Amino acid sequence: MEAGPMEMINRLLLQLAVILFLARVAGEVCERYLRQPSVLGELVVGIIIGPYALGSIPIPGLGPLFPTPDSSSSHMAVSSEIYTLAQVGVVLLLFTAGLETDIKRFLRYGGAAALVALGGVALPFLLGAATAWGLGFASSMAAPTALFVGAMLTATSVGITTRVLSDIHRLDSAEGITILAAAVIDDVVGIIVLTIVVSLSIGGAVSVGEVVTVAGWAIGFWLVLLVGGILLSVLISRFLMSFKVAGAAIALTLALAFLCSALAGSFGLATIIGAYSIGLALSNTELAKAVDRPLSAVYYFLVPVFFVVMGMQVNFWAMGQAWLFGIVLTVLAVLGKLLGCGLPALGLGFGRLGALRIGVGMMPRGEVGLIVAGVGLGYGVIGSDIFGVAVMVTIVTTLLAPPLLVAAFRRSQPG
Amino acid sequence: MEAGPMEMINRLLLQLAVILFLARVAGEVCERYLRQPSVLGELVVGIIIGPYALGSIPIPGLGPLFPTPDSSSSHMAVSSEIYTLAQVGVVLLLFTAGLETDIKRFLRYGGAAALVALGGVALPFLLGAATAWGLGFASSMAAPTALFVGAMLTATSVGITTRVLSDIHRLDSAEGITILAAAVIDDVVGIIVLTIVVSLSIGGAVSVGEVVTVAGWAIGFWLVLLVGGILLSVLISRFLMSFKVAGAAIALTLALAFLCSALAGSFGLATIIGAYSIGLALSNTELAKAVDRPLSAVYYFLVPVFFVVMGMQVNFWAMGQAWLFGIVLTVLAVLGKLLGCGLPALGLGFGRLGALRIGVGMMPRGEVGLIVAGVGLGYGVIGSDIFGVAVMVTIVTTLLAPPLLVAAFRRSQPG
Numbered sequence: 104m105e106a107g108p109m110e111m112i113n114r115l116l117l118q119l120a121v122i123l124f125l126a127r128v129a130g131e132v133c134e135r136y137l138r139q140p141s142v143l144g145e146l147v148v149g150i151i152i153g154p155y156a157l158g159s160i161p162i163p164g165l166g167p168l169f170p171t172p173d174s175s176s177s178h179m180a181v182s183s184e185i186y187t188l189a190q191v192g193v194v195l196l197l198f199t200a201g202l203e204t205d206i207k208r209f210l211r212y213g214g215a216a217a218l219v220a221l222g223g224v225a226l227p228f229l230l231g232a233a234t235a236w237g238l239g240f241a242s243s244m245a246a247p248t249a250l251f252v253g254a255m256l257t258a259t260s261v262g263i264t265t266r267v268l269s270d271i272h273r274l275d276s277a278e279g280i281t282i283l284a285a286a287v288i289d290d291v292v293g294i295i296v297l298t299i300v301v302s303l304s305i306g307g308a309v310s311v312g313e314v315v316t317v318a319g320w321a322i323g324f325w326l327v328l329l330v331g332g333i334l335l336s337v338l339i340s341r342f343l344m345s346f347k348v349a350g351a352a353i354a355l356t357l358a359l360a361f362l363c364s365a366l367a368g369s370f371g372l373a374t375i376i377g378a379y380s381i382g383l384a385l386s387n388t389e390l391a392k393a394v395d396r397p398l399s400a401v402y403y404f405l406v407p408v409f410f411v412v413m414g415m416q417v418n419f420w421a422m423g424q425a426w427l428f429g430i431v432l433t434v435l436a437v438l439g440k441l442l443g444c445g446l447p448a449l450g451l452g453f454g455r456l457g458a459l460r461i462g463v464g465m466m467p468r469g470e471v472g473l474i475v476a477g478v479g480l481g482y483g484v485i486g487s488d489i490f491g492v493a494v495m496v497t498i499v500t501t502l503l504a505p506p507l508l509v510a511a512f513r514r515s516q517p518g
Numbered sequence: 519m520e521a522g523p524m525e526m527i528n529r530l531l532l533q534l535a536v537i538l539f540l541a542r543v544a545g546e547v548c549e550r551y552l553r554q555p556s557v558l559g560e561l562v563v564g565i566i567i568g569p570y571a572l573g574s575i576p577i578p579g580l581g582p583l584f585p586t587p588d589s590s591s592s593h594m595a596v597s598s599e600i601y602t603l604a605q606v607g608v609v610l611l612l613f614t615a616g617l618e619t620d621i622k623r624f625l626r627y628g629g630a631a632a633l634v635a636l637g638g639v640a641l642p643f644l645l646g647a648a649t650a651w652g653l654g655f656a657s658s659m660a661a662p663t664a665l666f667v668g669a670m671l672t673a674t675s676v677g678i679t680t681r682v683l684s685d686i687h688r689l690d691s692a693e694g695i696t697i698l699a700a701a702v703i704d705d706v707v708g709i710i711v712l713t714i715v716v717s718l719s720i721g722g723a724v725s726v727g728e729v730v731t732v733a734g735w736a737i738g739f740w741l742v743l744l745v746g747g748i749l750l751s752v753l754i755s756r757f758l759m760s761f762k763v764a765g766a767a768i769a770l771t772l773a774l775a776f777l778c779s780a781l782a783g784s785f786g787l788a789t790i791i792g793a794y795s796i797g798l799a800l801s802n803t804e805l806a807k808a809v810d811r812p813l814s815a816v817y818y819f820l821v822p823v824f825f826v827v828m829g830m831q832v833n834f835w836a837m838g839q840a841w842l843f844g845i846v847l848t849v850l851a852v853l854g855k856l857l858g859c860g861l862p863a864l865g866l867g868f869g870r871l872g873a874l875r876i877g878v879g880m881m882p883r884g885e886v887g888l889i890v891a892g893v894g895l896g897y898g899v900i901g902s903d904i905f906g907v908a909v910m911v912t913i914v915t916t917l918l919a920p921p922l923l924v925a926a927f928r929r930s931q932p933g
Binding site for chain 1: 527531532542602603685762783812818822
């Protein structure tokens with residue numbers, strides 16, 4: 104029949120089948136035999152079957168199942184169709200996390216989260232910029248390359264931590280809520296930092312007006328979404344539950360989550376911040392209880408796709424000769440969040456174990472660090488070697504997080 | 519941030535939100551006020567907000583939400599990402615229908631279904647070819663153009679009927695099972711007809727070897743899938759339910775459905791035939807009961823996307839000057855299936871109402887007729903005017919089916 108779309112769909116269904124099957128097998132091995140959350144297995148499966156490893160090997164009569172993308176600067180290691188399913192998955196993950204967060208506890212830990220987020224931005228930024236200068240990749244700590252390396256280290260990808268805490272049922276712990284709230288603030292601060300760094304790198308000076316505008320829209324939108332969502336939550340819940348047609352509650356709830364995610368994205372925030380915030384606003388409603396079970400089915404379908412696809416982005420070959428820089432920066436990326444987030448947490452009375460949990464939870468850079476590095480690559484401010492270093496930082500901080508988080512949460516908090 | 523993928527995801531989440539929200543509103547209006555199945559509302563919403571209607575109107579700051587595709591010969595009216603979600607939806611629809619079909623009843627009605635399918639291929643083919651010749655679009659009934667018009671009318675798109683019967687809870691009626699079984703056979707016969715027509719149109723003669731090969735692979739694969747699936751169903755069920763990790767049963771079941779759909783597609787069958795057949799094979803297992811509820815959540819998310827996207831394919835402007843041909847062919851398309859499928863059903867003892875139900879249920883051409891027309895367009899055997907006629911046949915038979923089916927199933931069968 105018509106070759107184009109139908110062949111595309113065949114290949115895509117096959118890719119999905121392989122991703123879903125291996126994700127579950129790896130998850131089973133992790134949980135049953137390794138006492139690790141299944142997300143670690145999904146990441147490793149993604150690395151193994153991804154386009155930079157086995158996926159690029161041609162299968163007779165089919166070609167490679169996950170072909171290596173043409174350009175090494177592309178941030179989509181997979182087709183845009185699979186990438187889309189993965190992104191819907193991470194939106195679902197954060198929306199569900201929002202629904203499961205007690206909003207009163209979220210607000211109670213808001214102040215602590217702000218300090219954790221600010222510490223987790225400032226220290227990694229300084230460490231990153233200093234290292235780029237110290238190892239000779241930039242002429243000063245204020246040089247564009249140094250600023251971008253610093254900005255790269257400020258990123259926090261809360262997806263991994265959310266999933267691990269969800270797997271081990273600790274999302275609503277004091278540390279879990281602080282991490283999620285800090286991730287929201289981190290995202291807002293992150294786009295401010297990126298705006299400043301881009302202004303400095305391109306124009307040579309900070310446009311205060313632009314920074315204020317960008318920050319204003321992002322913060323303004325987020326406040327409107329959260330406060331408006333909370334005020335209207337009972338009305339929204341009643342309206343969406345008034346439909347009689349089968350499956351309306353789940354479909355309409357998803358529509359609302361997607362709408363708020365898209366709006367957040369168009370205001371410069373991460374889509375997942377929109378999903379988390381509207382979930383949070385609806386968390387105490389009847390609707391939240393009604394969609395809990397159906398939502399989990401869609402979650403089990405699409406969330407593993409996100410983490411396998413995240414693993415597929417891993418390209419060990421991208422770093423080139425910058426391996427020493429990579430190793431140093433990775434160590435500093437870990438220490439930057441551990442100390443930058445952990446010390447404020449310690450000062451706020453979380454105790455040493457709590458501070459460790461929060462520091463580890465803020466550690467994964469995920470795709471966010473790569474996006475910042477990608478912007479720098481696009482402006483020609485960093486080269487493909489430093490982009491490779493960003494990949495290494497992402498891989499290590501992302502893969503370290505699940506086992507470290509599990510270990511930190513398994514220990515009981517002393518007195 | 520990185521413009522490309524992130525902007526794509528924002529737009530896609532917004533499109534999904536609009537599709538899901540309006541699909542549910544239209545479904546609610548249909549069920550509550552018009553006593554029609556919600557799928558009719560979804561189709562109409564798709565037509566209204568699609569790229570050939572309101573969707574092409576630019577929204578300030580965003581551009582058109584569903585831009586008109588570049589080429590009028592494209593069969594994807596929407597982006598490949600939305601199209602993919604829609605296709606996953608229709609695979610889910612038919613997989614669920616398979617799970618809900620009693621396999622013993624399926625086999626009992628197999629013989630009747632074969633006659634219904636053959637009648638529904640032969641009569642529409644003859645009527646189509648004769649009309650193309652009679653109205654001067656082809657020099658004889660054996661001319662390539664006439665053969666393609668005939669082949670176009672043989673198509674059956676079982677998605678609409680499946681969804682309507684599912685909406686009104688009549689999937690497991692004698693007529694429902696006969697229609698689904700006949701659709702399977704229709705698909706196999708359809709690819710044989712298309713192979714013959716392409717051979718005749720291109721080579722001027724039928725390559726018997728090729729036809730036998732194509733038919734052999736399709737029928738052979740289908741038998742292996744169904745018989746193998748039935749024999750292994752208990753083992754598959756036990757294996758997939760042995761996983762302990764959360765959500766494994768639903769994710770692995772989806773993986774199996776996607777795998778069998780992709781395999782069916784690669785053997786020349788429709789992907790949905792693979793999904794239906796493996797669902798049928800598993801219908802009596804413990805697994806089928808375990809995934810019933812979680813599967814329905816994914817269904818409510820993605821199945822409406824398919825029908826809205828199907829509505830979006832509707833392009834009233836494509837027919838050009840061939841409107842008389844269009845009207846005649848549409849009437850014959852309806853009569854061809856009503857009589858071609860209805861008369862065998864009547865002869866087999868279904869009664870007049872049962873025969874009417876089966877004839878109406880086999881009537882929608884959906885995307886299948888368009889695919890055949892697209893192949894003809896690709897070979898240059900039919901022009902864009904006849905392609906427009908195929909669009910008209912598809913629209914009318916697809917939109918007529920839900921109200922006619924509901925009417926036919928609401929009447930009680932006389933003694």
